[in-house]
Amino acid sequence: MSSNATPSSKPVKSVDLHVGDAAPGCKKNDPILIADGVRRTFGGLTAVDVDHVEIPRGAITALIGPNGAGKTTFFNLLTGFDKPDAGSWTFDGTSLAHVPAYRVARMGLIRTFQLTKSLALLSVMDNMKLGATGQTGENMFRALLPVLWRKQDQEIEARAVELLTRFKLDAKRNDYAASLSGGQRKLLEMARALMSEPTLVMLDEPMAGVNPALTQSLLDHILGLKEQGMTVLFVEHDMHMVRHIADWVIVMAEGRVVAEGDPHTVMQNPAVIDAYLGQHHDSDLGSSDADNVEAMKELLDDDK
Ligand SMILES: Nc1ncnc2c1ncn2[C@@H]1O[C@H](COP(=O)(O)OP(=O)(O)OP(=O)(O)O)[C@@H](O)[C@H]1O
Known part of the structure; x- marks a missing residue:
């Protein structure tokens, strides 16, 4: 699903973020977060199996991938809301493995949730x-x-x-x-996240459920975070938004990082198209598969 959202002015993209080829797990010039061997299984299902990934400082990175790719689980692990079976990760050089969520937040890594967590009766x-x-x-x-x-x-x-x-x-x-409306709650959640003056803001599907009247203002706020020197990592299915505001895109499928790069290059990458088509080439599409195909069409929709 796409909002066709665009920010009110053309964002200045950050460039030269990586070292060498833009391959999965590639090194960044100035990483703020580095994860190694992070794995999470649920029974027999491997939800996250990330060998190595680095998040560039001061940039906006989108984490994309088909439904069930492991994006939210990876967010939960990095922010201390879930525990991995294995792996280590550092934020600004400090190990975050075994650090509880409230301490992660105090260290300057704040996240929002797909379903907003504002306390309704406050x-x-x-x-x-x-x-x-x-x-x-x-x-x-x-x-x-x-x-x-x-x-x-x-x-x-x-x-x-x-x-x-x-x-x-x-x-x-x-x-x-x-x-508040759904969109206002998303704004409240973002505003509340900024109360702790974070250095890395992780947003889980910031545009989901937001009324088109508020989408532009949300995009402008996300761009504003970067202008103020913060690093942003966000999960999003809206490829128009990803294309317009992300400096860097990391693609997950079946728990792994399968591609990385600037938005334009990533969206032309056959591995990414394969990830969205998945194993369903020959079968009927269920609703979540149909969402993935919709997202894939948006991927291929060239930059305007
Ligand atoms: N608490 C849990 N118990 C069992 N399985 C889980 C749990 N949380 C996630 N999973 C499974 O792990 C896999 C990854 O889920 P996750 O929500 O991280 O994917 P996602 O990429 O964020 O998907 P979406 O884009 O649909 O939100 C899915 O197969 C999901 O069903």
């Missing part, structure tokens, strides 16, 4: 405050000094207001998150 503002990490109140001794946490509370609120204004949600700050 106000928009309270959702934002929950996104701030490393508060004084989390430290028992400093929490005993009200002067410290009051000042911090004001700073957190000011940052939340600034972000809500940027994301055009400030008028809704006292509303329950439950009252």
Whole structure:
């Protein structure tokens, strides 16, 4: 499915991100995240089996692949929301294996979810405050000094207001998150992710379920993250979006990385087309296979 979404201005693409050929697992000039031998099985199914992958710093990388390729599972592993059977990975040179999700977030790696996790019965503002990490109140001794946490509370609120204004949600700050539309919830989740001033933002299907009226603003916000010096890694099925905003694309199929490159080159790669067609050349297409074929058509839809 495609939104035909385009950002309001033509993005400046980052180039020279990799070293040597743009092959699966290729080295990057300045990787922020490096994963080695990351494997996750569910019973007899190998959901993720990534030999080596590097995510370039300061760029926007799209992680694409057909349904069931292992993208979300890989996100869950990298961010401490799931545990691998094997493997190691580093973020900014620090090993993240066995680090729980809340500590990964404090280290500057924040993710959003395919289905938004805003807490429906909390106000928009309270959702934002929950996104701030490393508060004084989390430290028992400093929490005993009200002067410290009051000042911090004001700073957190000011940052939340600034972000809500940027994301055009400030008028809704006292509303329950439950009252927001699907697209507004996606914006809230992104705004909340920024409360902790992350260095790497991982977005799982940021465009899914977003009303066309909000797609452009979401794209502009994602581009804005890069302009502010953050690294973005996102999972997305919308190939128009991938083509327009991604500097680099990593393709997964059946748990493995099968291709990497700039969007234009990757989308012409026969291995990628094969991955989307999968093993279903000769059989009837189920609905998720039909989605994959739709995505493949979008892949082949040349740059406008
Ligand atoms: N908790 C789980 N228990 C059992 N199998 C799982 C679990 N989570 C994921 N899987 C399986 O692992 C494989 C990879 O799933 P995953 O959701 O990571 O793929 P994906 O590439 O994100 O797919 P989509 O694009 O449809 O979201 C699928 O076959 C899925 O059914």
